[in-house]
Amino acid sequence: MPYEPYDAFLLVSFGGPEAEDDVIPFLENVTRGRNIPRERLAEVGQHYYLYGGVSPINEQCRELIAALQADFAGAGVELPIYWGNRFWNPMLSDTVARMAADGVRRVVAMATSAYSNYSSHRAYLDDIAAAREAVGPEAPDIELIRPFFDHPGFVEPLVEHTLDALDRLPRDQRGGARLLFSAHSIPTAMAEASGAPGNDHGPGGAYVAQLGEVARLVSERLGEEHPYDLVYQSRSGPPSQPWLEPDVNDRLAELAEQGTTAVVVVPYGFVSDHMEVKYDLDNEASETARELGLHYVRALSPGTHPRFVTMARELVAERAAWAEPFGLTSLPACHDCPEGCCRQG
Known part of the structure; x- marks a missing residue:
């Protein structure tokens, strides 16, 4: 067994x-x-x-x-x-x-x-x-x-929940709705230090590369094209310290100015709807969208x-x-983090 x-x-x-x-x-x-x-x-x-x-x-x-x-x-x-x-x-x-x-x-x-x-x-x-x-x-x-991050058991629930969220928009808003894939922001130095030493994940390190791939995987599986952005939330560091951007609220303001009328926020950086999802997206971002006149729906996280x-x-x-890690991308997914992997930055 x-x-x-x-x-x-x-x-x-x-x-x-x-x-x-x-x-x-x-x-x-x-x-x-x-x-x-x-x-x-x-x-x-x-x-x-x-x-x-x-x-x-x-x-x-x-x-x-x-x-x-x-x-x-x-x-x-x-x-x-x-x-x-x-x-x-x-x-x-x-x-x-x-x-x-x-x-x-x-x-x-x-x-x-x-x-x-x-x-x-x-x-x-x-x-x-x-x-x-x-x-x-x-x-x-x-x-x-x-x-x-790229296992079908994580990606498929995100796809289903994103489709459910699109269905909750007014019918005339669904086709042009923009998707905002939201993840927890971290200091840029920490992001660049993420992943195993020696693996080239590109700008932003493993974390940013993984987020980009999951957003692509979900978007491609929706059955219809929607423009999308990667955004971040829950920043907590001092203003002098660079963190991953754009903040979800800032991007909502930019989209409203550009003529977007409906958005679906997908909390794909999280596995359940805990406090940062509930407060930062259901309270703060939802209020920002309301003030901007945007139709706003938040998709569920994978949960159960x-x-x-x-x-x-x-x-x-x-x-x-000790089987080869199974995923939907070619990004490395090691069983064990070697020494120095995913440093604080």
Whole structure:
């Protein structure tokens, strides 16, 4: 059986607050060591307070785990599923300790992030290593599944959800609607340092190259042509530090000035509709579009789409067999990041 090397599956996510009293402690965990002023934490905290202090991400992880459990059981995959977060309960170190206590020895892990850069891949590897070190010699071995940006199980749900979003526009606006593929902005230095050393990903590094390919893959599969742009959201750095652009709100303003009347925003940089999708796109960008007189619809992220769920099982089998990574592009997708891969920049 292709899953035999492992005795557990671990979902590793970012984590998020689940009550108003959790918000500031959660943000302190996220920003620890970065000297972020308390006033800035309080400002970001307002995003969460709009939703009662509850980030959607933890509940989305619970829903994904339930879907994975059903899929594994239906396929005869006997792997217990554990869940650990980087910044909020259930904390990754606590989960690793529980796996050790349960006698788990070898784990295959999947991060709730599809792309290659420091924040979305290398940081997960570093946090897994730190959690294992905290637990000590009894900690299980943990292997992280590769970035899966171009796997059909990620791309196909994006295609379906983009088509659904186009259908939600007024009929007379659908044909000329412009697509905005939105991903999390990161510092340009971090973007340029993404990917394995020695691989030429072109300007912007692996992260930008992967985003460009996924946008192309989705666009080509829609059955009709729509102009599209790559945009970014959720910038949090100081104004003096260059980050990936254009910001989604700036691009909306440019498009309105150029005569565009309808847009569909596709949050293809994310695997679920967590806080940055809900606040930055459903609140801020939606309000920007309303003020500009644009018809605006936001597509869903993959979430618990059945194809995304089965992709996880396929990636476990791929990892167990050390098979050649399967994807829809020719971009390199290594099983393990070599030393120096996806640096902070």
